[in-house]
Amino acid sequence: MTCVECKKELGYLDHKNAIDSLGVELCSHHHGLMLELIRKKKTPLEAIQLYYGLKEAGIQGMLEWWDGKKSIDIAISRVKLNIEIDSEYDKLTEDQAINQLEEAMHSFKNGFTTIRIPHILIRNYLNETVQNIIGIIEGLKANIKVIN
Ligand SMILES: [Zn+2]
16 A cells, blocks of 8 residues: 555555545545645545546646636646536536536637536546546547647
């Protein structure tokens, strides 16, 4: 058992604490940093789980990336992909839905692609979600090549 961030060897308690609270193998230092991020930025737990799922698959994203207007849950800057976690997908109002569509439109205009992922997918289908995001990244890379 090692920390997925710094590869430090984890003791039983550090491992148990991190798995119980975040579901990710982190040392007490990196566990603490993530708890701070959640407290300060209200980062969804699932964003952290997806961030590390992507990292383990070799995809380096950025958590809570500031795009100039708002904080993006996870950004993959190489391909200008923004990933937002929907924590209350089932309670989406029409006002929120039209705001999200408008945000997606603005980011498209700026060359960014935004995908929204319901948190339940990350809880129950993390590997499949990671695989699909990798596919989206490959597709975006291919499109970038065509344009250039
Ligand atoms: Zn660590």
